[in-house]
Amino acid sequence: ELIPVLTIDGPSGSGKGTLAQRIAKTLGWHYLDSGALYRVLAQAALQKDLDLNSEKALADLALTLPVWFSVAEDGLRVWLDALDVSDIIRSEQVGNAASKVAALASVRQALLQRQRDFRQLPGLVTDGRDMGTVVFPDATYKVYLTASAEVRAERRHKQLKEKGIDSNLADLIVEITERDERDQRRQIAPLKAAEDALVLDSTQLGADAVFKQISAFIS
């Protein structure tokens, strides 16, 4: 493949989404928030009252899921059919449901080609859990971005607050740790750094410092 790809994987709240969007904007490349696909699927399943363990029904839903992205001034907007689900899919409830459906093999299979279709000229920046390991193993640049669970929970707390969503920091730490463990322990496409990824720990780094390091890495 000649079309360049930068993958940014890492646990929830590591700042990969913000970073990936900023780099995509700077380079003028496409951007794929792969986590949003799992979140929208979970949201659609919750709306339909589907059992989050029924693999066949969820995989069928994933194959035809009417999910769209659009870019607004304040960032990415995510659509489920004609419904703007950008805010609702960021709740912890949907995040947890997403990590449950994301553990199902046929769900991941159903979303694989859709993710690869985002690889278009002049290039793609994408973030998730398995972008460098499974979806784009031949990516040009791979980054694994992490940070301590406490710092990630604090960032998440702040983000939610800005969106007007109430949350409890102690609960967030527990939820984040649980979700990480589920993502790391699953059989298929577990969360881990690709062997050829640049590993960056942002516990002590601000967003600008991380952006600078990644910019230097890809230039």
Ligand code: C5P
């Ligand atoms: O990145 P985000 O927190 O939006 O992802 C939500 C959930 O979707 C993750 O906890 C993970 O279980 C799943 N996911 C995944 N593979 C990806 C991206 C997200 O399994 N590439």
